[in-house]
Amino acid sequence: MKNFIIIVLIFGFIGSHSYNFAQIQGYQIGDQAMDFKLPSVSGDQVSLSGLENAKGAIVIFTCNTCPYAKAYENRIIELHEEYSPRGYPVIAINSNDDQISPGDSFEAMKVRASEKDFPFDYAYDKDQKVIKAYGGMRTPHVYLLNKEENKFVVSYIGAIDNNYQDPNSVSEAYVENAVEALLQNKNIETKTTKAIGCGIKWTKETD
16 A cells, blocks of 8 residues: 555656646536547547437546556446446547656557457547646546537546545445436536546646
């Protein structure tokens, strides 16, 4: 446990020092999410506009290297397997700069996706435009989108659940509860939570 905390602190420091957070506005609940087109490890391009028959999407900013992201991989797979057939597929996006974090390169993403047999699209946001638009700051960081009149509207932002260490000890499954509320045409009780994870490895700005 002590070693885990030390690793997390190191990752968090490295990921947060090279970008001016004031430049990021990000989405709020009720905002329309912009479309994007990103390369997926499958060889395809992934976009919101490509989800023609979906009811929405579970967009998760994640990566290969963060201990928190790794701890949630199986739960992300379970979210996709449960909710993709019901209209809410997972789109996982890695936005880390691979010059700062070589383990998050596109080639490394392909390896990790193969090792874990990811059933969802795992896309690379190399220029970091998508994560800056969304306002993601951590891995993992979730944006649940609901399709309303052909617009993808932000319905939940934050953490996957309230226990990254032990899935069996989760008492608040934030994303699952939010998707279930949408499917039942009910109000989402908890619409925002604090994303817990490693800081994004921002591309260093040059003058």
